[in-house]
Amino acid sequence: MTSNEQHPSDEANPLRSLTLDQLRRRTSMKWRTYPEDVLPLWVAEMDVPLAAPVVRAVTEAMELGDTGYPVGTAYAEALAAFAGKRWGWDDLAVERTAIVPDVMLGVVEMLKLVTGPGDPVIVNPPVYPPFYEFVTHLDRRVVEAPVGADLRIDLGVLEEAFRRAAAGGGRAAYLLCSPHNPTGTVHTADELGAVAALAERYGVRVVADEIHAPVVPVGARFVPYLSVPGAERGLALMSASKGWNLAGLKAALALAGPGAAADLARMPEEVGHGPSHVGVLAHTAALRDGTAWLDSVLAGIDENRRLLTRLLAEHLPGVVHRPGEATYLAWLDCRPLDLGDDPADVFLRRGRVALSSGIPFGTGGAGHLRLNLATSPEVITQAVRRMAAAVG
Secondary structure, eight states, rough: OOSOOOOOOOSGGGGGOOOOHHHHTOSSSHHHHOTTTTTEOOOOOOOOOOOEEEEEEEHHHHHTTOOOOSSSSHHHHHHEEEEEEEEOOOOOOOOEEEEEHHHHHHHHHHHHHHHTTTTTEESSSOOOTHHHHHHTTTTTEEEEEETTTTTSSSSHHHHHHHHHHHHTOOOOEEEEEESSTOOOOOOOHHHHHHHHHHHHHHEEEEEOOOOOOOOOOOOOOOOOOOSSSOOOOOEEOOOOOHHTTTTTSSEEEEEEGGGGGGHHHHHHHGGGGSSSHHHHHHHHHHHHHHHHHHHHHHHHHHHHEEEHHHHHHHHHHTTOOOOOSSEEEEEEOOOGGGGOHHHHHHHHHHEEOEESSGGGGGTTTTTTEEEEOSOOHHHHHHHHHHHHHHOO
């Protein structure tokens, strides 16, 4: 499998397209949770106009009154074509997919299929906070297997978690975040192959959240979990929502390896009523026709990642930042600044910058914060200067 197939794009950087005044007209969570004097660099929304193919698809649906219920496999077919071109994965089986409302609700449905109440679900903290919230709400038990000091999966720690989960009886699952949120780590084929081998050895079912898979730039190699040897009993969730900023247009796909086809077939028919038909149309258009726009965004995110590194070195040299390989998120270790367990709170109160607190990300999150890079360079620059002034 080759690295991501990407090509230079003539499209302007979408991250430079909108002014702060335009963005503040938005009514979504990112822009309406805090007062107007706060710069929001927290929740995973991008400050971009939508890709033209998505706008066309939604506009045409509105003009036609095409706002009924979703049907068919066009979304899965578009994802399969994208996966083949982008990741060299030609084995995405459309017949082993199902439309679900969004990735996290899809995760819940997959966990229902392979675990029961009280069963353990292993996660790799620090990790996306809804992993804890949704699993707990589902009446499953979270078991932590923290990442290593290098922010990669610690296979020894993971094996011990698998061993303990298997010894406790019941059915165990491993909720894999790939690429990893918040660190931006892209798991290698060898790492994922080792995960698959451990899962088979201990009878743990793997459910992979791959929502950030499209947000992997040139030079990094995303490997779909279901593409690695030994992952035949795995399940995965994918979506265009993060890559094309479509969180408000609900739709995602559940994918099953050949050994999990029977599990996916048991998913209740009513789950497929949750996705938005217009969302399915938007996601399909993004995957099919929105790659040039995506490449422009990824180039802009790379520029912002380098900019953040320079700004931190100049204004906040105490902050430890290991730039991630993927996602548009930056994981910052602020412990050298002695701001306590929740530096995001300090930067909000003193600097009027909204960032994601590291505490809800689980073990290893205290003293850290997550910063959203998917905005203009000017906003990032202003935010870091405010943060520096807050602790100066």
